[in-house]
Amino acid sequence: MAGQPNTRERLVSAAFELFEERGYEAASVDEIAARARVGRTTAFRQFGSKEALIFPDHEALLRRADERLSTVPAEALPAEVIAVATSVFEHYLAEGDRARTRYRLTRSVPALRDFETAVVSRYARLFTKHLRAAQTGDWTADLRAELFANAVVAAHNHVLRRWLRGDVPNPRSDLAEALAATWPIYRGGGGRTAVVVMSTDEPIESLTPRIRGLISD
Template sequence: MPSAPPDTDDPIDFRVHVVAESIRLFAEQGYESTTVEQIAAAAGISRRTFFRQFGAKEDVIFADHESLLELVAAHLSDGPEADPYESVCTAAELVFLHFRDSRMMAVRRLRIVQGVPALRDRELVTTYRYQRLFEDHLRARLPEESPAQLIGYAAAITSAHNYLLRAMIRGDENATLEHLRDELRQLRRTFTRREVDAGADAVSVITHPAGMSPEEIGHRVVEQLRAQRRDRGQ
């Protein structure tokens, strides 16, 4: 049954509504069998509005990310006095909160994406766009720091976030916002520490096989940090 779009000027609410309707149809009818006309009708918008706002069927399933990316960019640009390392962490939390609050839609999307190779590729590209925002922010605000260090920090934050985000979507009760904050805080301490206390273990460089997913890399990062904390009796 067609549903009316939300009566709001919030672009995120509008996009989430259309994304949710498209995902519902993909789940019920199959991705290949669902047409743009059906999505537009189900979302209560015209075909012309659909193409103007979303472009194509393969774009709509990730359309809420476009508004999220804008939200993250705006968050990172707020207040030049803010700690750039902390701003990246709180930006990652914004993304986690969005998907926590729309978890069932995220569950359906994950199932659909896993079955369509082209959508899996698009998901990887979308994930990297968040990481690139973090990298650009850090390099602009901290020009005196090593670019490799800043890029490594952005990658670690993104990977840890994605690992816990996937765990939350899959129903892991331990994958909470508080857990995410704890892991991001530890990453921040690791990357921003200028001196290693006497007797403390050096920070290890984590290597991984080519082709390993961001979620698997994030899992390795989290496990390594936990091991270091246990060894130091924290």
């Protein structure tokens, strides 16, 4: 019948309902499959794990992002990376309450938090891969590509988390502002010096002259 949810959507809906009702650990794949009116084997064939039911679209989103970035010229890649991040953000906005349920679950279930971290890192690696492939400069160009890729992901996730918590009345404008702030990283900071401070066992007295030298170069 037209308009009926397919097997995949029934499984996802059943999983979210049961996780909310009983908690993630208490809800079994057998129960999810039964509520979705499919067999246990079908559930595993569709998703492979209980964690994957919480992130049902991430493989498709990553695949589309990879395909999209593969088709644009090198000079357009930075803008396209930002466009991809924006499209992923729109996907979460469209999910609405389901995205908020996922956020609550990932905050309370360590296995889901780890799964989410792995998903996020794949976006950073994907963006870096395409940006680096387009570089022809020295090693600093590769560095800027990696920093930019991670900055775009961080900006996206920062605004997304604020929206999920209900802290953002205008998520799209906040995202645009956050992503705009990543541009100087790729462009080399517009001629300004960027200083990255990392923890070290070296005494501060020996580091200070070197930091001053870097800033004055």
